[in-house]
Structure formats: C-alpha cells, structure tokens
Amino acid sequence: MRLHGATALVSGTNRDLGRHFAEQLLHRGAAKVYATARRPELVDLPGAEVLPLDITDPASVAAAAAAAGDVDLLVNNAGVSLGVNLVDGDLDKIRMTLDTHFYGTLAMIRAFAPILAANGGGAILNVLSVLSFQSFDGNNAYAVAKSAQWSLTNGVRLELAGQGTLVTGLVFGPTATETMKAYAEKVMEGGALPHGVMNDPADIVRTALDGVEAGKIEILADSFGATAKASLAGDPRAFVLETASAG
Ligand SMILES: NC(=O)c1ccc[n+]([C@@H]2O[C@H](COP(=O)([O-])OP(=O)(O)OC[C@H]3O[C@@H](n4cnc5c(N)ncnc54)[C@H](OP(=O)(O)O)[C@@H]3O)[C@@H](O)[C@H]2O)c1
Structure with missing residues (x-):
C-alpha cells in the first residue's frame, strides 16, 4: 500500500x-x-487531526x-501491559488486558472495515508482540491477549x-518506550532487560511502515520476533521469552 497520500488513523498516539x-x-x-x-489533550503532533478514542468503549469507537x-489505513497500536499472571493475577486486570488487545482491536476492525471497503480496500496494521508466540512469567495475561490478537489478525x-x-x-x-523502560526498571529490577537490548521505537515503526508499503502480511521486525516465530516449530x-539471550 502506498502511504504517500493515504489517510491513516492510529490509536494511542499520546506517547511512544x-x-x-x-x-x-x-x-x-x-x-x-x-x-x-x-x-486527546496529551497529543502533541503538529499536522495531525486529533480525535478522542477509547477502543474499549463502543460509543467512542462508533464516534x-x-x-x-x-x-484507508488503520493502525491498531493501543495497548496495556499490566504485569499480571494468570493463576493468581487480578482477574479484572486480566479482563482489561483482553478487552484492550483483543476486543478493542476487534471493535476497531468491525467499525472500520466498511470504511476501508468504501475507500478502495486499504490496510490494517495490528501491533502484535513477540509475546503473541511466547509466554513471560509475570505478564502472562498480556501474552494471552497478544496471542489472541495474532489469531484475530489471521x-x-x-x-x-x-x-x-x-x-x-x-x-x-522489547522496545524502549517509556512504559517498557519503567516496566523493566520496576518489574525486572532493571536487570533482565538492559536498555541496550531493547529496540529503538522509531526503528520498529520504520520497519513496520516499510512492510505495509511492501504489502507484507506479517512483519518480524527484530531478532526477538524471528526467534519467537521459529520457536513454534520446536519443543x-x-x-518462553528469553530476554537475556535474544538480543
Ligand atoms: N514497548 C514494547 O516493548 C512493545 C513490544 C511489543 C509490542 N508492543 C505493543 O506496541 C503497542 C504500543 O506499545 P507502547 O510500548 O508504545 O505502549 P505505551 O507506551 O503503554 O502506550 C500505549 C498507548 O495505548 C493507549 N491505550 C491504552 N489503552 C487504550 C484504550 N483502551 N483506548 C485507547 N488507547 C489506549 C495509551 O493511552 P493512555 O496514555 O491513555 O494509557 C497509550 O497511548 C502496544 O500494542 C503494545 O502491546 C510494545
């Protein structure tokens, strides 16, 4: 898809x-x-049209x-990473994780599919994760939600x-967004994910947009992604995401 001249909508643009x-x-x-x-008052992007949107609120999605x-390009980027496990994690946080990544993404696609059709087909880019394919003790609810979002995409x-x-x-x-850096400091006590191991967010987005322009249906944007996908053929x-070795 040609991005020059496209009309895009991106969720979660107030940061990262x-x-x-x-x-x-x-x-x-x-x-x-x-x-x-x-x-929306936190969005600081000259040249953009700012709109309020909570992807878990049906009225907000419809508006x-x-x-x-x-x-003609929908980028489903919004997400939450609440650091919740499945067996003893807070059930409301598990539901919120799925409400956001799975049901929120689905709501956006259902609302915008007719619009994309009317505008010639266009494209949808779903921001998935290495945890679509792997688990991570301490954030397994997020892994479930990202896995569901991958199947939803397919x-x-x-x-x-x-x-x-x-x-x-x-x-x-892992990508060095403010949220991820804070998570690494707090939950992993700064040790498991040294900043040098994390991607630069601008690089990930550049690779993603190159992939959309090239018509790719799945973009493995870094070595974490490639390793995770390959691991599905193994034991x-x-x-399991190995943060120490997968840089
Ligand atoms: N950073 C990483 O290491 C990494 C790795 C793989 C995949 N990802 C994925 O990449 C995407 C962006 O991650 P990020 O690190 O940039 O996250 P982030 O810094 O936490 O930003 C998330 C964005 O999503 C918004 N959001 C959350 N819930 C929403 C909702 N219900 N409706 C609308 N917006 C909502 C947040 O808005 P508020 O400010 O209102 O909360 C924020 O703007 C996510 O889908 C994430 O799962 C991130």
Missing part, C-alpha cells in the same frame, strides 16, 4: 510507538493522520468511525481479502 506511527506517517506524506488518544470516514485477513484490505501483523520484542518448552 503510537506517536512515532503518526509522526512517521506524516513524514511519509500521508494526506491526513487521525491521531487518536483516550486523553471515531463516524468522524473518520475517509480512512482470521480478519481471510474475511477481508474479498474487499481487498491488506491485514498485517507486526511482531517484535513447547521453547515458547
């Missing part, structure tokens, strides 16, 4: 990867970028779709092929 997506789309010559956020009927790709919509999954590992004990 979402902000990079909106910014780089503008730099690549997108005709319009809807930069959305739960707290965004009503306001952005010219979209299913939707089949369902939207007839209308000509490219559906792409972006897979990558199930390999389905």
Whole structure:
C-alpha cells in the first residue's frame, strides 16, 4: 500500500510507538493522520487531526468511525501491559488486558472495515508482540491477549481479502518506550532487560511502515520476533521469552 497520500488513523498516539506511527506517517506524506488518544489533550503532533478514542468503549469507537470516514489505513497500536499472571493475577486486570488487545482491536476492525471497503480496500496494521508466540512469567495475561490478537489478525485477513484490505501483523520484542523502560526498571529490577537490548521505537515503526508499503502480511521486525516465530516449530518448552539471550 502506498502511504504517500493515504489517510491513516492510529490509536494511542499520546506517547511512544503510537506517536512515532503518526509522526512517521506524516513524514511519509500521508494526506491526513487521525491521531487518536483516550486523553486527546496529551497529543502533541503538529499536522495531525486529533480525535478522542477509547477502543474499549463502543460509543467512542462508533464516534471515531463516524468522524473518520475517509480512512484507508488503520493502525491498531493501543495497548496495556499490566504485569499480571494468570493463576493468581487480578482477574479484572486480566479482563482489561483482553478487552484492550483483543476486543478493542476487534471493535476497531468491525467499525472500520466498511470504511476501508468504501475507500478502495486499504490496510490494517495490528501491533502484535513477540509475546503473541511466547509466554513471560509475570505478564502472562498480556501474552494471552497478544496471542489472541495474532489469531484475530489471521482470521480478519481471510474475511477481508474479498474487499481487498491488506491485514498485517507486526511482531517484535522489547522496545524502549517509556512504559517498557519503567516496566523493566520496576518489574525486572532493571536487570533482565538492559536498555541496550531493547529496540529503538522509531526503528520498529520504520520497519513496520516499510512492510505495509511492501504489502507484507506479517512483519518480524527484530531478532526477538524471528526467534519467537521459529520457536513454534520446536519443543513447547521453547515458547518462553528469553530476554537475556535474544538480543
Ligand atoms: N514497548 C514494547 O516493548 C512493545 C513490544 C511489543 C509490542 N508492543 C505493543 O506496541 C503497542 C504500543 O506499545 P507502547 O510500548 O508504545 O505502549 P505505551 O507506551 O503503554 O502506550 C500505549 C498507548 O495505548 C493507549 N491505550 C491504552 N489503552 C487504550 C484504550 N483502551 N483506548 C485507547 N488507547 C489506549 C495509551 O493511552 P493512555 O496514555 O491513555 O494509557 C497509550 O497511548 C502496544 O500494542 C503494545 O502491546 C510494545
């Protein structure tokens, strides 16, 4: 898909990867970028059209779709990483994790699929994770949600092929966003993920947008992603993110 002249909507643009997506789309010559956020007052992106959007709120999703009927690229970036395990983790946080990554992404796709069809097919980019393929003790609810989001991506790709919509999954590992750096400091006590091991968010977004322009349906954007995907062919004990060795 050609990004020059495209009209994109990105979720979660008030910081980190979402902000990079909106910014780089503008730099690549997108005709319009809807930069959305739960707290739109925090979005600082000159040239973007700012819209309020909470992907877990059906009324908010419907309002965004009503306001952005010219979209031909949907970037489902918004996410939460609550550091919750499955057996003894807070059930409300587990539900919120799935509500965001799975049901939130699904709600966005259901709302925007007819818009993409009306605008010639376009593309959907779902921001997945190395934890779509692997588990991580301490954040296993997130891994479940990212895994579901990967399957969602594959299913939707089949369902939207007839209308000509490219559906792409972006897979990558730890990336030095503010959230991830704080998580590494707090939950991993700074040791398991030294900053040098983490990706630069701008690089991940550049690789992702190159992949969409090239029409890729799955982008393994770093060595974490490639290792995780390859591990699926191996022993199930390999389905664990090894942060110390996978840089
Ligand atoms: N950083 C990594 O290492 C990494 C690795 C692999 C995949 N990812 C994925 O990449 C994406 C972005 O990650 P990030 O590190 O940039 O995360 P981040 O810094 O925590 O940013 C997440 C963004 O999503 C927004 N958001 C959360 N829940 C939302 C909702 N219900 N509706 C709308 N927006 C919502 C947040 O808004 P608020 O400010 O309102 O909370 C924020 O703007 C996520 O899907 C994440 O799972 C990240």
